[in-house]
Amino acid sequence: MPDDHEELFIEERKEVSRPMFRLFSRYGRKYPFPVGIALVSNLISPLLGLAPAYLLALAIDALFTGERPFALPVLPAAYIPTSTNEKLLFIFGLILGAYTLNALLTWFGSWGWAKFAENVQHALRTDVYDQMQRLGMAFFADKQTGELMSILTSDVNRLEGFLNGWVGRILNILVQVAGVTFVMMTINWQLGLVALLPAPFLTIISYGFIQTVRPKYRAARGTFGDLAARLENNLSGIAVVKSFTTEPFESKRVKEASDSHMQARWAARRWSVRFGPGLTLINGAGFAVVLLVGGWWLLFGPPLFFSGTVSMGTVVMFLQYTRQIQGPMSQAGILLNNYERVKASAERVFVLMDHPVTIPEQDEAIDLDATNGHIAFSNVSFAYPDGEEAITNVSFTVSSGEMIGLVGPTGSGKSTLMKLLMRLYDADEGSIRIDRTNIRNISLHSLRGGIGYVGQEPFLFTGTIEENIAYGMAASESEIIDAATRANADEFITDLEDGYETEVGQRGDRLSGGQRQRIAIARAILKDPEIIILDEATSHVDNETEVLIQQSLEELIEDRTTFSIAHRLSTVRNADRIIVLEDGAIVEQGPHHELLANGDLYANLWRVQIGEIEALPDEFLEETTARDRA
Ligand SMILES: Nc1ncnc2c1ncn2[C@@H]1O[C@H](COP(=O)(O)OP(=O)(O)OP(=O)(O)O)[C@@H](O)[C@H]1O
Numbered sequence: 001m002p003d004d005h006e007e008l009f010i011e012e013r014k015e016v017s018r019p020m021f022r023l024f025s026r027y028g029r030k031y032p033f034p035v036g037i038a039l040v041s042n043l044i045s046p047l048l049g050l051a052p053a054y055l056l057a058l059a060i061d062a063l064f065t066g067e068r069p070f071a072l073p074v075l076p077a078a079y080i081p082t083s084t085n086e087k088l089l090f091i092f093g094l095i096l097g098a099y100t101l102n103a104l105l106t107w108f109g110s111w112g113w114a115k116f117a118e119n120v121q122h123a124l125r126t127d128v129y130d131q132m133q134r135l136g137m138a139f140f141a142d143k144q145t146g147e148l149m150s151i152l153t154s155d156v157n158r159l160e161g162f163l164n165g166w167v168g169r170i171l172n173i174l175v176q177v178a179g180v181t182f183v184m185m186t187i188n189w190q191l192g193l194v195a196l197l198p199a200p201f202l203t204i205i206s207y208g209f210i211q212t213v214r215p216k217y218r219a220a221r222g223t224f225g226d227l228a229a230r231l232e233n234n235l236s237g238i239a240v241v242k243s244f245t246t247e248p249f250e251s252k253r254v255k256e257a258s259d260s261h262m263q264a265r266w267a268a269r270r271w272s273v274r275f276g277p278g279l280t281l282i283n284g285a286g287f288a289v290v291l292l293v294g295g296w297w298l299l300f301g302p303p304l305f306f307s308g309t310v311s312m313g314t315v316v317m318f319l320q321y322t323r324q325i326q327g328p329m330s331q332a333g334i335l336l337n338n339y340e341r342v343k344a345s346a347e348r349v350f351v352l353m354d355h356p357v358t359i360p361e362q363d364e365a366i367d368l369d370a371t372n373g374h375i376a377f378s379n380v381s382f383a384y385p386d387g388e389e390a391i392t393n394v395s396f397t398v399s400s401g402e403m404i405g406l407v408g409p410t411g412s413g414k415s416t417l418m419k420l421l422m423r424l425y426d427a428d429e430g431s432i433r434i435d436r437t438n439i440r441n442i443s444l445h446s447l448r449g450g451i452g453y454v455g456q457e458p459f460l461f462t463g464t465i466e467e468n469i470a471y472g473m474a475a476s477e478s479e480i481i482d483a484a485t486r487a488n489a490d491e492f493i494t495d496l497e498d499g500y501e502t503e504v505g506q507r508g509d510r511l512s513g514g515q516r517q518r519i520a521i522a523r524a525i526l527k528d529p530e531i532i533i534l535d536e537a538t539s540h541v542d543n544e545t546e547v548l549i550q551q552s553l554e555e556l557i558e559d560r561t562t563f564s565i566a567h568r569l570s571t572v573r574n575a576d577r578i579i580v581l582e583d584g585a586i587v588e589q590g591p592h593h594e595l596l597a598n599g600d601l602y603a604n605l606w607r608v609q610i611g612e613i614e615a616l617p618d619e620f621l622e623e624t625t626a627r628d629r630a
Helices: 019-030 032-048 051-064 084-134 137-141 145-196 198-236 238-243 247-300 312-354 414-421 444-449 465-469 477-486 490-495 513-527 543-557 592-598 601-609 618-629
Strands: 375-383 389-398 403-407 429-434 451-454 531-535 561-565 577-582 585-590
Touching (some): 084 312, 145 198, 238 247, 389 429, 403 414, 451 513, 465 513, 577 592, 585 592, 592 601
Parallel strands (some): 451 531, 531 561
Antiparallel strands (some): 375 389
16 A cells, blocks of 8 residues: 555644544444444454363363363253263354354454445545545645545545454454453463463564564655656666667666665565564463463472462363464554554545635525626735735726637736636635626536636546537537537547547547647537636647637637637737736736737737847846746
8 A cells, every 4th residue: 555645634634633533423323233233243253252262171171081060151050961972062062153153243243344344435435535526726736636546545445444354353352352361360360371471562562563664665665666767767768778878877777776675675574574483482482381381280280489270171271262362462563553554544534524615605605597798807816825916906897798818928817817717716805796796606516607618738538529528518419519510520520430439538549639629619619608718728739720729719709708818919819808917917908909009018928929029128028037037
C-alpha cells in the first residue's frame, strides 16, 4: 500500500477528534445485524477454543491416571456417563462438538465483519467522493490528483481491512488471553504465571519490530521510485543517450540508483530475517520452561519457591495453552501498530468529510429557468486564498446576446473573472448579477446549467464520442448528431470506423486537438445555455482547423451572451465590445476600432500581434519585461 500520502492533511488531522469512534457510530449502526453477529461470534468462539485442552486434561487425569474424579463444571453429574469407554466417547464428542461449533462461529464472525466492511467501504468511498465534488475549486488548486485518489483508494481500503480483520482479531485475542489466564489462574496460578511469562514480550517485540522496519521499507520504496524514474527516463530518452554516447555515464547513474535501493532494502530485510527466528526462540523457550517446571513438579514435587500439587493433565493443558496464546500475542503487537496507520486514514477521511463547502448554496436559492443573459458585475474584488488580489473593483454590464472579448496580458485576471461568474470561487467584495439576481441566490445547478464553457484543453471522459457529446444530458441520437453537425464535427465523426461509438480516452486518443475541441463545442451546443464562455478555445490548433472551429463557434454563440477570452486578438476583433484587463482591473473597453484609435494598451497588444514591434512605446516594452520576470 503506498505511503506517499501519509503527510497529507497532517495539520488538519489534529482537528479531527475520535475518528474511530465516529467511524463506528456513523456506519456501525447502519449495519446492526452483521456487526451484532460478528461481535457475538468473536466473544464466544475464543472461549470455545479453550475447551479441547481442558477436556484433554480431564481425559488424562480422570481416565488415564485416575488422579481425580470425572466431573465437569456446570454440567450436572446425571449427564455424565458411568463406564470408562462411554466417558472417552463423551470427551471425544465434546471436543468434536467444540471444534464444530467454533468453526461455525468463526464462519459467522468472518461473514459479519466482511459484510460490514464491504458495505462501509462502499458507503465511505461514495460519501467521500460526493463530498469532494462539493468542495470549491480552491480545495483542488493546491492538491495533486494522486493524493486525493489515494484517500479514495488507499485510505478507504485500509479502513475496510481494519473493519474486516482488525476488530475481530483483537477481540478474539483479548477474549482468548483473558480466558486462558482465568482458567490457568484458577487451576494453578503459579504454573500459570510461568506459562504467561513470555506473552507480553511477544507483543512488545512484534510491536517494536514493526516500528523499526516500517520506516525502512518506506525508505526502500522511495529509492525504488528513484530507480524506476531513472530507468523510465533513460529508456524514453534512449535516442539522446545514444547520440551523446553517454552510455557509460547512464550505466553509472543506474548502478548508483540500484545500489541505493539494494542498500535500503537490505536495511529492512536484515530485520525481517531476524524477526521470525527470534519469535520461534521465545516461543520454544517458553514452552520448554513450562515443561521443565511442570515435569519437575510432577516427578519431584514443587521446584524452587513453588508450592502445592499439580496433575499431569494440568501440565499438558498448560503446555497446550502456552502454544495457543503464542500466535495471538505476537500478532497483537503488529495489530496495535497498524492501529496508528488506520487511525491516520480515518482522520484523513474525516478531514475531507468535515471540510467546509466554500461555495455554499443558500437554502432558499432560486432556480433560474432560462436567463436572458443580462449580466452585471458591480465593484467586484477577489483574491485567491493565499494569493494577491487577482480582481480589483471591476464593474461592467453586458446586455443579452452581446459578445464580449476579454483581453489583457497574461495573469491580468481574464480567467478569474469567468470563474467568479460560474461561482467556482466567490467574489470577496461586490456582486455579480444575472438577470438582476445575485448569483449567490441562484442554485448552483441552474447557474452553471445556464452557462456553457469551452476551454483551451477540451476534456473528454472515457467513453464514446456520443457519450461525450451528451455528457450528463438525456439527449436523443438525432439531437446529438444535430449538435455535432452544427459544431462541424459530424463529418469527421462519421469518417471514423466506429462513428459516434468510437471510444475516446481521457487524452482523447486518436483525435486531434481540433477534433476534440469540436466535440466540446457540440457538447456546449447540446447543452443550449444562454451564456457562453470561450476560454482561448482556438489557442491550440493550426490556422486551417481554426477556421473550422470558428465556424462552429459562430453557430454556438449566435444569440447568446458570450465572453471570449483571447490572446490572439483577431478572434475577438468582431466582438461587440472588448474589455481590456490589466492587473485585475478594467483599463479600457469598447469596440475594436475605438480601442485602436485610443492608442492605449489594446492598441499596443494589437501592434504586437500584427508584428509592428518597432512602433511600440518604450513603457509598454518595459512593463512586458517586468511582467515576464514576475
Ligand atoms: N488557483 C490559483 N491560486 C492562486 N492564484 C491564482 C490561481 N489562478 C490564478 N491565479 C493568479 O491570479 C492572477 C490572474 O490569473 P488568471 O488566470 O485569471 O489570468 P489570465 O488573464 O486568465 O491569464 P492567462 O492569459 O495567462 O490565462 C494571476 O496572478 C495568477 O497567478
